Amino acid sequence: MRGRLSLLLCGLLLLAGCHRSTRSDKATSDCRHSESICGSGTTCAANGQCLMDCRENLADACGPGLLCNQGTGACVAAQKLDCNEVPGLCWENQVCDAPTGYCREAAIDTALAYDVQLYDYTLHVDTAASTFSGQVSIFLVATRGGTATVTLDVGKTVEVPVEEGTAPYTPYTVTSVKSRSGAALAFTQDSTAGTLTVTLGTPLEANASEVLTVAYQGPLNPISDRKHDLYFTGLMRREGKLGHSLVQTFGWPHHTRRWLPSHDHPRDIARAIARVSIDNGLPVQANGVLVQESEGTPHRRTFLLRQPVPTYALNFIASDYTRVPIGTVDGVQVEAYMYPVATESAVPPLWWTGTLGAMKYLNEALGSFPFERYAMMQVPSALGGMEHATVVSIADTRTEGPDEEGHGNKLVIHEMLHHWWGDSAHQASWEEFWLNESLASFYTAEALGVLGGRSAFQAELDRMKAAIFKSPARYDDDALRWSRHPEEVPGETTRASFAAPYVKGPWIWQMIRLQLGESAFAAFMKRFYAATRFKPYSTTQLITLLNAESAVDFTPFFKEWVYGRGWPKLTSTWSYDSARRVIRLTVRQTQDVARYGSYTFNGPLALKYVFDDADAATASCTGEVTFTGGALESTVDIPCARAPTTMSQPFTRDLLVEIVP
Ligand SMILES: [Zn+2]
CATH class of the missing domain: 1.10.390.10 (Neutral Protease Domain 2)
Incomplete structure (x- = not known):
């Protein structure tokens, strides 16, 4: 462990001092004729100059409006987000779908009725009126021949508390659905079932794609009762613990449909383009990287998430945040967005820098961080934390408490881990x-x-x-x-x-x-x-x-x-037979077997016991107990020259067993 740690620290120190510049000393040579001219960490650009390879520094290598070309490592203009015009827009295992200009996975997942590739949504939030409106273009691929209808998930109507009694609340109303060609399509929004059924103009063959553009509008989530099931869901305006206003979405486990018509199934991962504006001008953050920013009013920001994620990991959020840069690891920027007061923005530099070392370690242990940035957003409440891809939510109360509780230091690593386990896998x-x-x-x-x-x-x-x-x-x-x-x-x-x-x-x-x-x-x-x-x-x-x-x-x-409930409970009794010089050890599994089953302990999972007589001059006696074939009791005789006084069970370090008297 020590070796690994020092390697890690060297890596971090190197990062601080490894700011690269263009290789102007080689500018007189044209790398198009000899790739080997360009040094480590650089790539040959279209003009024949060696430039920094943006793949090694994803977040900040390319300026605003530029994206890193995954094929060449050069920065390219990304004004149109059209893969026909922006070569290298597509991520790992994606190809450019020429008719739409959207990237799609080279291999479609055929398990469900259709496979969404991208949600390209444009939303305007009117906080003064507590409403939002916009559209989402859903780029999908049919997995079955003769696909004549597509059923999307939309938010159901629920009764919400009002001054006197309750009133029905429907998250939004769909006003039109159009095909890629712009033709209006017939649709049925069933707000009781939570479905939007769209009839396609022409049935799709398997592997054929379509873009459905759904226009919709509705109220922000009005539920203010924290005990209500749907309190912190959909698209809402909330206040943080210090009174700062936030506009945000929350989708886990199946509430993304409450702000985005979608194929809201955890298996169907998709990329996103978020184009969001808010009447009060709050700056928006969303999944992926900022690629466009409009001038004038309303101020709209566009984010591009090039990696497909489950729908519940989609998110946008806006507030008057202070950005706290934490560092860069293997080209990925790590940053926090905190409420704009010193007590909050002081937390990440003191307590959340473990994310840097953790990312460095995980890049080596599992494979490189599969996204382009890692931002931690302070929010009012989010089940503690939520792994919204690249813009995780961290509950604002986590910065509080005594130092021993770490001010959220473990949570920010946990949410980062989901970018390997949950958001990509x-x-x-x-x-x-x-x-x-x-x-x-x-x-x-x-x-x-x-x-x-x-x-x-x-x-x-x-x-x-x-x-x-x-x-x-x-x-x-x-x-x-x-x-x-x-x-x-x-x-x-x-x-x-x-x-x-x-x-x-x-x-x-x-x-x-x-x-x-x-x-x-x-x-x-x-x-x-x-x-x-x-x-x-x-x-x-x-x-x-x-x-x-x-x-x-x-x-x-x-x-x-894994398929059984609970865990084993063990009771161990022993006695010393001085005539035979053995310890007779009996171990019983005492959990309710009808409910929790019996457990096998053998091989590396055998139960190792150590007996000692408190005399440093004599060796301790050790023995192993195994359980196989559903046995609930196991007895062994352990040779031991002298009567021991203590028994210890070192297997409790490695096994989830409850020791009961
Ligand atoms: Zn988690």
């Missing part, structure tokens, strides 16, 4: 939610271990374990990988379906590491991420990969720990 359905949260939480602990020593990793896992044992009812009423028909979202009918992935989940990865060994685990996780980057992932796929790439059959392990 993403759940194939809500039932795979545990992958997102267990991996984000496990690698947050890993990053803390790299930054603060192995004890920091162990302390984080022990904290999770203590939380589970303290409030078992919150974590034991469902499996990590649950299954529902019809589909549900996390936390809908059980508490553990939402809560357990954060604290039980990381222990699963720790126990997988124990079985694979440190280096094989590290190599496997790097491959697992490479295989799922911008692709859907699932538990069955994980098991298949684990079984294929290791000598272990992980199927029984997942059955007990």
Whole structure:
């Protein structure tokens, strides 16, 4: 660990002093004739000069209105956001769709009825009237032949509290739907079902694309009762803890449809172009990078997110923020947007710089950060934090509290982790939610271990374990990988379906590491991420990969720990037989087996016990207890020359087991 940490620090120090400039000394040579002229970190531009390669410094290499060409590393003008005119606009594994000028994935995901590639939305928010209006052009590809209708998700009507009783509130009304050619299309908005069914002019063949432009308008979310299910959802105006006004969206788990007509399924990832203006002039931040900014009123900003993400990770937000730059890691800018008071903007430089070291570590451990910037936005409330891609939400209360609580330092790393696990590799359905949260939480602990020593990793896992044992009812009423028909979202009918992935989940990865060994685990996780980057992932796929790439059959392990509820509880009793000079150790699994099942402990997961007699001159006695085949009790005789006085259970460091008297 020490070696890795010092490498990391060198990397960070280098970053501070590695500002590159154009290679003017080579300007007399034309690199178009000899690529080798350009040095490391530079690329040959169209004029034959070697220029800094913007791929190595994504966020700030290209000025306003310029984008980094992913093919060449040169900055290109991006006024039109048309891939026919802006070569290199498209990201990894994307190609330019010539008829639309939009990028599309080279390989379409055919699991659902259609695959959205892009939401190109233009919205104006009128805070004075508490309304918004605009349109979204949805670039989609049909996955089935004869696709004659497309059903989009829209917000349902709900009853909201008013002065006397309740009144129906519909998030927005669709006013028109047009095809790519501009033809008006027939549509039905069903605000009870929450669907917008569009009849296409001509049915689409499989793999054919269409652009549906949906115009809509509606009120901002008026729900002010914090206890209401839909309080912090859709498009809303809220006040932060210090009274600052914010205009923002919130979509998790399936509320993006409440501000954006969309294919609001976690599997269907898509890119976004956000063109947003607000009557009060608040500067907007949105997913991706700022590419255009209008003059005059209303002041409109355009952001381009070139990487596809789940709909719940789409977001825009506006407030009178102070921008706090934190640093740049491997070309990605890390920054925070805080309420404009010194007490808040002082927090990131003091407490959130762990994001730099964490990103550096994760770039090496998993693969390069898959987006173009990482901005942390202070917001009134967001389940603590929310992994809106490139513009994560951090609840404003997290900056408070005693120093021991870290002022949100772990949360900002956790939300960054979701850019690997959740926003790029993403759940194939809500039932795979545990992958997102267990991996984000496990690698947050890993990053803390790299930054603060192995004890920091162990302390984080022990904290999770203590939380589970303290409030078992919150974590034991469902499996990590649950299954529902019809589909549900996390936390809908059980508490553990939402809560357990954060604290039980990381222990699963720790126990997988124990079985694979440190280096094989590290190599496997790097491959697992490479295989799922911008692709859907699932538990069955994980098991298949684990079984294929290791000598272990992980199927029984997942059955007990991931598909089963709860965790094992162990009671150990022992006595010393002085005649035979053995310790007789009996271990029982005491969890309710009908509800939680029995657990296998053998191989690397065998339970190791240490007995000691408090005499430094004599060696301690060690023994191993195994459980297989559904056994609930196991007894072993451990040879020991003298009667011990103490028993310890070092396996509790690595296994999620509750020791009960
Ligand atoms: Zn999370």
